[in-house]
Amino acid sequence: MPDSFHDDAWTCLPPPLGPERAGVALMRAFARVCEAVAATPSKTEKVRLVSEYLLSQSVPEASAAAVFLTGRVYPRRDSRTFGVGSALLVQAVVRISGEAGLEAAWRRHGDLGGMAGELLSAREGEDVPLSEVASVCDQLTRRRSVAGKVDLLEQLLRRLRPVEAKYVVKVLVGDLRIGLQESLVEEAIARAFDADLEAVQRANMLVSDVGETLRLAHGRRLSEAKLQLFHPVGFMLASPAETAAEALAAVGGEALVEDKYDGIRAQAHVAEGRAALYSRNLEEIPEFPELLEPLRRLGGPLVLDGEIVGYAGERPLPFTRFQRRLGRKQRELFIADEIPVRFLVFDILYQDGGMLWDVPLRERRQRLEALLPPEGAPFLRLALARPATRVEQVEAAFDDALARGNEGVLVKEPRSTYRPGRRGQAWIKLKRPYATLDVVVTGVEYGHGKRKGVLSDYTFSVRDGERLVTLGKAFTGLTDAEIERLTQVFLASTLEERGRLRRVRPEVVLEVAFGNIQTSKRHESGFALRFPRIVRLRPDKTPEEIDTLDRVRALHARAMREGEAGGEESGEE
Numbered sequence: 001m002p003d004s005f006h007d008d009a010w011t012c013l014p015p016p017l018g019p020e021r022a023g024v025a026l027m028r029a030f031a032r033v034c035e036a037v038a039a040t041p042s043k044t045e046k047v048r049l050v051s052e053y054l055l056s057q058s059v060p061e062a063s064a065a066a067v068f069l070t071g072r073v074y075p076r077r078d079s080r081t082f083g084v085g086s087a088l089l090v091q092a093v094v095r096i097s098g099e100a101g102l103e104a105a106w107r108r109h110g111d112l113g114g115m116a117g118e119l120l121s122a123r124e125g126e127d128v129p130l131s132e133v134a135s136v137c138d139q140l141t142r143r144r145s146v147a148g149k150v151d152l153l154e155q156l157l158r159r160l161r162p163v164e165a166k167y168v169v170k171v172l173v174g175d176l177r178i179g180l181q182e183s184l185v186e187e188a189i190a191r192a193f194d195a196d197l198e199a200v201q202r203a204n205m206l207v208s209d210v211g212e213t214l215r216l217a218h219g220r221r222l223s224e225a226k227l228q229l230f231h232p233v234g235f236m237l238a239s240p241a242e243t244a245a246e247a248l249a250a251v252g253g254e255a256l257v258e259d260k261y262d263g264i265r266a267q268a269h270v271a272e273g274r275a276a277l278y279s280r281n282l283e284e285i286p287e288f289p290e291l292l293e294p295l296r297r298l299g300g301p302l303v304l305d306g307e308i309v310g311y312a313g314e315r316p317l318p319f320t321r322f323q324r325r326l327g328r329k330q331r332e333l334f335i336a337d338e339i340p341v342r343f344l345v346f347d348i349l350y351q352d353g354g355m356l357w358d359v360p361l362r363e364r365r366q367r368l369e370a371l372l373p374p375e376g377a378p379f380l381r382l383a384l385a386r387p388a389t390r391v392e393q394v395e396a397a398f399d400d401a402l403a404r405g406n407e408g409v410l411v412k413e414p415r416s417t418y419r420p421g422r423r424g425q426a427w428i429k430l431k432r433p434y435a436t437l438d439v440v441v442t443g444v445e446y447g448h449g450k451r452k453g454v455l456s457d458y459t460f461s462v463r464d465g466e467r468l469v470t471l472g473k474a475f476t477g478l479t480d481a482e483i484e485r486l487t488q489v490f491l492a493s494t495l496e497e498r499g500r501l502r503r504v505r506p507e508v509v510l511e512v513a514f515g516n517i518q519t520s521k522r523h524e525s526g527f528a529l530r531f532p533r534i535v536r537l538r539p540d541k542t543p544e545e546i547d548t549l550d551r552v553r554a555l556h557a558r559a560m561r562e563g564e565a566g567g568e569e570s571g572e573e
Helices: 026-039 043-055 059-069 086-097 102-109 112-119 130-142 146-159 162-172 182-192 197-207 210-218 244-250 289-296 319-325 361-371 391-403 480-492 549-562
Strands: 237-240 255-260 264-271 274-278 302-312 341-351 380-382 385-388 408-412 423-431 436-446 455-464 467-474 494-498 501-504 509-513 516-519 527-530 533-537
Touching (some): 026 043, 026 059, 026 130, 026 162, 059 130, 059 182, 086 102, 086 146, 112 162, 146 162, 182 197, 182 210, 197 210, 244 391, 244 423, 255 361, 289 341, 319 533, 385 391, 391 408, 436 467, 455 480, 455 509, 455 549, 467 509
Parallel strands (some): 341 380
Antiparallel strands (some): 264 274, 264 302, 408 423, 436 509, 455 467, 509 533, 516 527
16 A cells, blocks of 8 residues: 555645635645655755745744644654654554454555554544644644553544544655655745745754744844754854875865864853753753863853763764763763763854854854863863964874874865755864774664574665665674663664565664675665774764765775775675
């Protein structure tokens, strides 16, 4: 059965409702635009469809819909959780449809939304405004009991048409999957309200709320968006280079070369006696309370960008040892003494009420030099950096960084501005001279021998545009404790079982190393890694940040030039 439950009219947008009718049958309109967006591979067409849909609604309804279209119940700045997982949604669906066909529908669709749409396909439903769905989400947040949550979900799903239930469930579990990233919603807002796209992107980055950004765009008030402290913004990202010459050329021949640390990226917010650290996932980092008091002493208001790194004396700890500090919900006695950390700061985004994004890096660095304590101070340090105009200087900085125990260097253009959430050519990373890739696990299998009871064989993928394509399988490199923990994660995130193989939600990011790359007919990517092994888990990275198929192609081309790559896959990985 196809993953849609409608006639051709469902895929067409409704006529504009106008302010006096906006909100009527809004869930019907929301479901229609989701179906239409999912049906087209064209990003331009997706933007057009969403733009016209947003214009067809009142501003309050369009604001709420914009957030839902990013696949979230609440905007990024809102940390509320409503405690609804797959099990509760299944209970609510079963109450309405019964258990007949449940497992078959799950296997057919591989996601709860598609399953719910099929199982509820006999229902007619009624007109439900999206605002009522948002209200139910607020009630779910406040309701504590499992039974109470299931009651609310059941009441809502009984009122929805099948295709509406499909997309409500998808939003509730954060699995919309219609090829609509938040960046495309930003483009749709810019198109709908004839606004400058960069102004929309900047405003959304500052307020961390795409719904509020829509309101600002509608009122021609995008310039009024202000940074809200303790609501993290996106991190500027670096692009990879293979050689010092390539890196220096990318930044225009003049560079500020910083050590590249092997820790976790963090953004610090400081104001009025308070300090907090946030990860690349824009979630608060609670594991390092010893860093907060030194940050508070800086005064503020401030927003700093840097890396939290474990240290033993003056040497950075290997990430495999440092990561023991991660994921601990309660501070354990002596752990801070056993694995001490530092926050190595390399950028400043905000100071004393002023945004510094558009200030050149050279000047931002000068502000940091005036702000941070001397090199010998504990906990906080200014990241090591030196100017370079020649390839030999970059190579020397790279060698020195490796000698200090770091993983390479970042080559940055001194005139560059800070671009949150962007990856460009202003920052270039030059890492250790062995190849690794950041990948996401998309399939798991039970192991053999002593691992027969745990999910220890991982099929992993890279990103090809909006798709994930398989690249290989790895089963070495993690500890027994890590595999045991991940088994529970994968059991909870299984989308489909195919014999021994379980297809899982793409959530767990790994760094894998390998011998070389060769072409392959076995994997969707067209390539396979020889002797892949897991270097480490990457809880600090999201699936959106993994390496791309273009990166794999570039590494394969390089290996072919250097005579390291195999030809057609021989069957051994």
